Amino acid sequence: MTVQDVDLVSFVRDWEQWHSAKEEVLSGPHGFLAITSLRWLSAEPARFEDAPGAWSSTPDGVVVELEEGEELTVEGVTVRGRHDFGVIAERASVNAGWDDAVIEVAKRGGHDIVRPRHPDSALRRAFSHTPAYAPEPHWVRTGRFLSFGEPRPVTVGAAVEGLEHVYDSPGQVEFDLDGTPYRLTAFNGRTPGSLMVLFTDGTSGVTTYAANRSLQIGSPDAEGRVTVDFNRAGNLPCAYTDLATCPLPPAENRLPVAVEAGERIPLERGGQP
Structure with missing residues (x-):
């Protein structure tokens, strides 16, 4: 086995652990x-x-x-x-x-x-499982965090009609896919300094949930670099149940390309295994 093979095995194993942990929280006794x-x-x-x-x-x-x-x-x-x-x-x-x-x-x-x-x-x-694309290193991109200097309040819609959420955005994340640059408005992530983006793309409503997907991004390094791993684009609770109030992506976070990575439409919403 080559070093490249070992890296790929480790890459897939890490993704499987991430996906399994996410499923465990979702389907827990009080998830x-x-x-x-x-x-x-x-x-x-x-x-x-x-x-x-x-x-x-x-x-x-x-x-x-x-x-x-x-x-x-x-x-x-x-x-x-x-x-x-x-x-x-x-x-x-x-x-x-x-x-x-x-x-x-x-x-x-x-x-x-x-x-x-x-x-x-x-x-x-x-519940049995959430379908997902097989993890591919191609969908891991090195990006750059562009700070706004001061956080900006951003109003977004919600899975519940008529409801709105307001989040403070610290800035945008810039990255490229196949040579084309894109920017996504980011919100604060789960841990201090980390980021979260809500987005849709060309797969939304086709193979992935139509309303939104979420991606957690680690804290930028000293030069503002971040890792954008679309393999970990995950469904929010509204992808499974109408009893959730999940936020929708801001208008500028609608990618015109198909991101064939991450979690797909849940079986509960008619997704394919």
């Missing part, structure tokens, strides 16, 4: 596939069949009124009767335990929501 409903709270208390209590959104935050015999576990503490979750920050969540389920209390697009997550949900039980 996105476990969500059974998406409830938009109002000032009027409302009860839901898949969660205990009567829930409402008040000026002081989310409130639940639990009846006798009902209880939740919040941050390790059993709560009964009335419980105030307080004002939840945009894109933040609080998880409350209920038997083997988790009741997610969150804010999305300025609205308070409740999303019960049950391990025995039909979507989770039926």
Whole structure:
């Protein structure tokens, strides 16, 4: 086996580990596939069949009124009767335990929501895997981060009609594909200094999910270089369920070329194995 073969074997193995870890989170007992409903709270208390209590959104935050015999576990503490979750920050969540389920209390697009997550949900039980393109080194590009200097607020649409998200963008990522340069507006990634881009391309709606895909990019080096690995272009939760509020890419992040790499249309949306 040549050095090149060893590198390719390592490259594929690393991708498989990434994909497996992503699938494990998605299909975990309280992952996105476990969500059974998406409830938009109002000032009027409302009860839901898949969660205990009567829930409402008040000026002081989310409130639940639990009846006798009902209880939740919040941050390790059993709560009964009335419980105030307080004002939840945009894109933040609080998880409350209920038997083997988790009741997610969150804010999305300025609205308070409740999303019960049950391990025995039909979507989770039926899940097998997410189809993906075979990893290819060709789709790993060296790019450059172009800072805006000061973050710029960028408003994008959402998987839920009428909802909008606002993200701060630190700059753009520039790279080339087959000699043609492209730029994508980036948002902050999962770890300090890292980046995330939302995009569509020529495969969107054909072999990959139509609305969006997401790509995590490591922190730029001292000269602004970044690695753009489209093999790790992943589906967001809205690719699997209508009970997600995922952001859509900004208009400038619609690539005119077919990026035949990364995750494909889920089987749950009619994708091919």
